Structure formats: C-alpha cells, structure tokens
Amino acid sequence: MTPDEITKLIFRTALKERAAFDLLYRHTSAKLFGVCLRVLKDRAEAEEALQDVYVKIWTKADRFAATDLSPITWLVAVARNHAIDRLRARKAPAAELDEAQAIADPKPSPESLAQAGSDRRRIDACLGELETDRAMAVRGAYLNGDSYAELAAHFDVPLNTMRTWLRRSLLKLRECLER
Amino acid sequence: MTVADEHGPERRDDDLVAAEYVLGVLAAEERAAAARRIETEAGFARLVEDWETRLAPMADAYEKVEPPANAKSIIDTRLFGAGTAAERPDLWSSLAFWRGAAMVALVALAAYVGLTYTNLPFGNQPLQEQRFVASLAHDDTDVRYLAVYDSTKRDVALSHVSGARPDGRDFELWAIEGDNPPVSLGVIPVGSSVHVALSEALGAAIDAGAVFAITTEPLGGSPDGTPTGPVVALGDLRDI
Numbered sequence: 290m291t292p293d294e295i296t297k298l299i300f301r302t303a304l305k306e307r308a309a310f311d312l313l314y315r316h317t318s319a320k321l322f323g324v325c326l327r328v329l330k331d332r333a334e335a336e337e338a339l340q341d342v343y344v345k346i347w348t349k350a351d352r353f354a355a356t357d358l359s360p361i362t363w364l365v366a367v368a369r370n371h372a373i374d375r376l377r378a379r380k381a382p383a384a385e386l387d388e389a390q391a392i393a394d395p396k397p398s399p400e401s402l403a404q405a406g407s408d409r410r411r412i413d414a415c416l417g418e419l420e421t422d423r424a425m426a427v428r429g430a431y432l433n434g435d436s437y438a439e440l441a442a443h444f445d446v447p448l449n450t451m452r453t454w455l456r457r458s459l460l461k462l463r464e465c466l467e468r
Numbered sequence: 469m470t471v472a473d474e475h476g477p478e479r480r481d482d483d484l485v486a487a488e489y490v491l492g493v494l495a496a497e498e499r500a501a502a503a504r505r506i507e508t509e510a511g512f513a514r515l516v517e518d519w520e521t522r523l524a525p526m527a528d529a530y531e532k533v534e535p536p537a538n539a540k541s542i543i544d545t546r547l548f549g550a551g552t553a554a555e556r557p558d559l560w561s562s563l564a565f566w567r568g569a570a571m572v573a574l575v576a577l578a579a580y581v582g583l584t585y586t587n588l589p590f591g592n593q594p595l596q597e598q599r600f601v602a603s604l605a606h607d608d609t610d611v612r613y614l615a616v617y618d619s620t621k622r623d624v625a626l627s628h629v630s631g632a633r634p635d636g637r638d639f640e641l642w643a644i645e646g647d648n649p650p651v652s653l654g655v656i657p658v659g660s661s662v663h664v665a666l667s668e669a670l671g672a673a674i675d676a677g678a679v680f681a682i683t684t685e686p687l688g689g690s691p692d693g694t695p696t697g698p699v700v701a702l703g704d705l706r707d708i
Contacts, residue, residue: 300601303614303627307548314540319532326533339535343543351627354603355612356517362524369492369527370503377496408525427491431526434492459487466522 290316295360303350310347318343320361321368328372328434338375342368373434415465423458430455486515490523510610510630600705602680611639611700613656615680622671624664624680626656631700633658637684642695643670644679655689656682678705 295316301309321342325335345367353363416424422444429435435443441451488494489502505512598620604613611631617624624641633639641664642650651673654664666674681702683695690696 304616319534322535323530323533327530340543344546347547351614351629354614355605355629358520362520365527366520373492409528412525430491430493431523432529437493456484
C-alpha cells in the first residue's frame, strides 16, 4: 500500500469511517506491533499497548492532518511514544536488559543497504560518521527506548557523560543529514 | 542568520529537548513535560516533528510482527462496544456483511479474507460521492482545522484540532477559487466537530484545487462580505 493510500485511510478514519479504520489496521498493525514488542519486550504488554495505540489513532486521526509527517512516520511515532511512555511508567525498570538484543543492532550488511531506501542509506551513512559506541547508543535509544540511565549503565559511563555524548551525536547527525 | 542567532540559546535548548524526546531517552517526568508542550506550543511541536522526520528512517529496522488474531476485535469493543456494525455500509457493504454476520467465522478465515482485502484496488474504488479534504493551518498560529467538503451534500465538516478564537471574535471560513476574490462560507460555529452548509451556487463553485482559509472577524462575521481580519489558517482541497 502506498503512502498516499495510507494517508487517505487516515483521513477517512478521522471522518470516523470504520471500514477505513479496519483497512488501516490490516495494513499497518504488524509494523506497529513490531514497534511495541521491540520497546516493551513483553508480549502481553505489547498487545495491550497496541490496543491503546489504535484507540489513539481512531480518536486522534484528525491530528495527522495538521502535521507534515509522512503517514507511516506519524503512525510509528504514535506507537513508539506510547510504548516508551509505558516503558517509563513501569515501577521497577527491567533490571537486566538482554544486552545483545537491547543495544547491539548489527551494522547493516551491504545487501540490506542496497535494498534500503535512500533516506535509510543517508541516516546509516551519517550514523557511520559517529564513533561506533555513540552510534550504537543512538540506535539503541531510538529502537528500544533505552533511557539515559540505562544507556549510561550499559556503556559504563556517568549519566552526564552519556547525556553529552548523545546531545553531541544528535547535533552531528542533524548537521550530516542537512549537508 | 542561523536559528540559534535568531532565537538565542533558549531555542537551541528547545531543539535538543525535542531531539531527546523523539530519541526516547528522557525520564518519565521529562517526557510528560515535553508532551504537554507539544500540545500547547506550536513552535515546540514543530521542532519535535522535524526530529521525527529526521530520525524516522531508523524505524525501518522494526520488524513486522503479526498481532494476535483477536487484537482487532478487542480494539473495536473498546471503541464501539460489543456487536456494533460499521457506520458506513454503502461503499463497504460486503465487508460490513462479513463483519456483522460472521465474526467468529471471519476470525477463522482471517488468512483468506486478509488476502482478499489486500488485493482490493483501494484507490480505484468507484466513489458514490465526491469528497475533498483540506488541512487548514498557518505557521504563525496554532489554529488547526481539518475540513472535509462533500460536494454531493454541499456540506463542509470541520474538525477543530487546536487553537482558540480570540475573545470577542469569530472564525469565518472562506473559499478562494483561482484568482477570484474570497467567498465567505460563513462563520464557523463553536465546537470540536461542526458543519457548514453551502448554497447550491457556492457548492458548484468549489472544486479540487480551491483553497479554504479562516480569518478572525468581528462577532457574527465580516461586516462587508470580504475578509477584514488576519488569515489564521488555510489549506488546499485535495481529492479523497
């Protein structure tokens, strides 16, 4: 389904057309469930989060019209933000991250790079300009919703050091993307 | 002049907070504070949106995972209560039939039906009505409306997204077609979801490509039939 078609489905959802909402769910729920699962790392909680996410999409679809985001970016943002909010709201943060899964995201292979869209190639190239551990921290934060505190513990640096690392990395990333 | 020169360090800090919010590293209270600012500060919301766009390509790495088959029916029950049928059976009557008549069977047949749905040539469905949608917004204000114009019913449905009208002023809706002067479609009633009905002549004049604009006017609308107040939101009509 093309971005334009998804845009139409979101608009129709904003008009409270349930058939459009059904189709939107059918075409996007696997991606958004993947987001919830990766962030929450707990199937039951990810299922609850997914329900909340689609309830939000139904009630807030008109907000999409006021953004300049692409439809998938908007949908992923709704899911990511909700999943990360849930993650932060947990009373006891998951003590031990499954580190291999939580932090390390293997560098993309040449094949997957060739297949990826140009935006993906650009951000991968820009992340490649950062020091390896910082690029890993940026990816870990974005994909898993790791907090400053968790990243600091994982990389064994003080919290403020991690904050400085990531802030500088974000500024470098932006500078590279806008080059 | 760079953004930082123009707005000083405060703006730069806001940009970093927006970036940290999108990246997901903030603690619970900081996230909640940022989320509140997104709701109330259009400038901050735009910084967040820019970072969402910048970092979005990383989301390619999220693998698709099919949710459990009953997830959608739980969502529907939460939103619509048990056993409610879809509201617009006209275009989608066959789907509504499946859903209403055989929910259990539908779940069992999910794979089969999924295939059918996926193959629907969605963009080519013959529409029984012609509708246009416009997102009305302006960089200098936080006024946002979603407008949907139904040419068959000559009805403009307006969904209020954000931005309050100033005290003692009304919002007035205008249609601008090509180089013609703006035509008033009337004062927008107060409410989150409102309708403005058009006369036949007005309806006939509106087509895809027309621009809808909202101005603030004295209570009751512009005294002379032309916009007198500033434009607070505008947008093109696009065909859906």
